[in-house]
Amino acid sequence: MxxxxxxxxxxxxxxxxxxxxxxxxxxxxxxxxxxxxxxxxxxxxxxxxxxxxxxxxxxxxxxxxxxxxxxxxxxxxxxxxxxxxxxxxxxxxxxxxxxxxxxxxxxxxxxxxxxxxTFCTSSHWPRGELNFPRALFTEKAFPENEAVWTMTVASHETRSIGNEFLYEQRIGARSQFEVVVPIEFQQAEGQPWRRGLGDLAVAFKRVLYHDLGSGTIVSAAGEVIFPTGKEDLGLGNGLTVFEPFVAVGQALPADAFFQVQAGVELPADGDAASEAFWRVTGGKSFFEGRFGRSWSPMVEVLGARELEDVAATTWDVVPQLQVTLSRRQH
Known part of the structure; x- marks a missing residue:
């Protein structure tokens, strides 16, 4: 995010x-x-x-x-x-x-x-070295204080512009609360543009383990997605979905890193299929000079499978590049 x-x-x-x-x-x-x-x-x-x-x-x-x-x-x-x-x-x-x-x-x-x-005497707070670059889909294990706006544009049979506003608030040393507000614009062929609120999500995340020496951080989280989007307009799926997951971040030598997220989507409607998902991100950060802007090329591998015997596994590979824009490396 x-x-x-x-x-x-x-x-x-x-x-x-x-x-x-x-x-x-x-x-x-x-x-x-x-x-x-x-x-x-x-x-x-x-x-x-x-x-x-x-x-x-x-x-x-x-x-x-x-x-x-x-x-x-x-x-x-x-x-x-x-x-x-x-x-x-x-x-x-x-x-x-x-x-x-x-x-x-x-x-x-x-x-x-x-x-x-040494002035911070509590060992409960994860250090910033464990806050790895944000991928497009893989959830970070590090708890944040952030406000993020993401825009996606697609042009197929249905053209769409997606806006997602994410607010993350850290709670104490290890926990984080977040709210995701999607606002969608869609246009089917020969039809006027439709716009409206998508499915609102609320999540809570807590760090279970972190160790600066090994470069490891592990968190567990739970998200609830509410059916606030109009299903008949294609702005929501009409279901309340519970999504527990685990997120792991690991530092590697030479400013490289990988991140993993795995969980399940559990619809409240018993007739809807549950789905397992997993996301893996690997990347490396490069810096302009000693203290300059960072460039972090990454590749995400995304997998998902409905929890049914005959279901097929879907895969996606998403290359991407994160570049810090400000002098504060954000």
Whole structure:
């Protein structure tokens, strides 16, 4: 469910830049992450990562709370490092966040980000590294805060324009609630255009397992599709459908990944056939330069089969490309 807007949790502050300028002395012992953070960041963000008030920092832009896990976990380390290296404007944030790329080495910046990660003390929140690119059909396992609009255009015997508005709201560390509102436009040959609301869907998803070290995330979800679309106009199927499913995401070496979704569609009408479905997506992300736009070519394989002895299995292959459009990598 196409790139959307989320909040990138990153504001490492300036501190005293002179502490990192070359002094001409012999190489000093490497500083630890906490030591570097205290020297470069604590002046604005505080020793505890909660952020200091306006009266102390001297500017109005709110300083974020790194100990707030809902703020600190959704984005991967690469995006944190981008802002440390290039400052707030690197990811479309305020210029009060300065750049440290000329003052700190890559190792030092990574050490600071590693220390900032320790301010969120709960292990229940999946990290942003497990939030893989969104495929067209395969549901992601990662819980999101997103608003997504998808448009599809088809031209066969019946021409159609489909609009799907998706709203996803994260609930706590592992759960997500979502609503899908389809609005359809259709025109049969020789007929005027018909338009109207399609079948509304409501879903709930919860992460069952996640592990940053192995790059794995597993979620279970349930969706209910309501017959809000007019069946006689071809805008709905006239049935209430329950759709439980499992979603899995797995990181692979070299910025590759795969995602799997499998479930069943169970109509409330006992005369309608139930259907099993499975969707597998594989892809790899490429980046423009070190912190630039990402390009993620993917291939989806879609399968479905009605739960009857004589039913045939249907297959589809869907190649696609996701490109981030904004400096926030969305």
């Amino acid at each position: 196409v790139p959307a807007i989320s909040v990138l949790p990153l504001w490492l502050s300036a501190g005293i830049a002179l502490q990192f300028q070359t002094t001409g002395q012999a190489t000093a012992p490497a500083k630890s992450g906490p030591e570097l953070y205290q020297s470069a960041c604590a002046a604005c963000h505080g020793s505890d990562g909660k952020g200091l008030p306006e009266a102390v920092v001297g500017f109005r832009t709110p300083v974020p709370d790194f100990s707030d896990c809902s703020f600190a976990t959704p984005e991967p380390d690469a995006d944190w490092l981008a802002v440390v290296h290039g400052g707030g404007p690197m990811r479309a944030f305020d210029r009060m966040m300065p750049a440290f790329g000329d003052l700190l080495s890559d190792t030092e910046m990574q050490s600071i980000v590693g220390h900032v990660r």
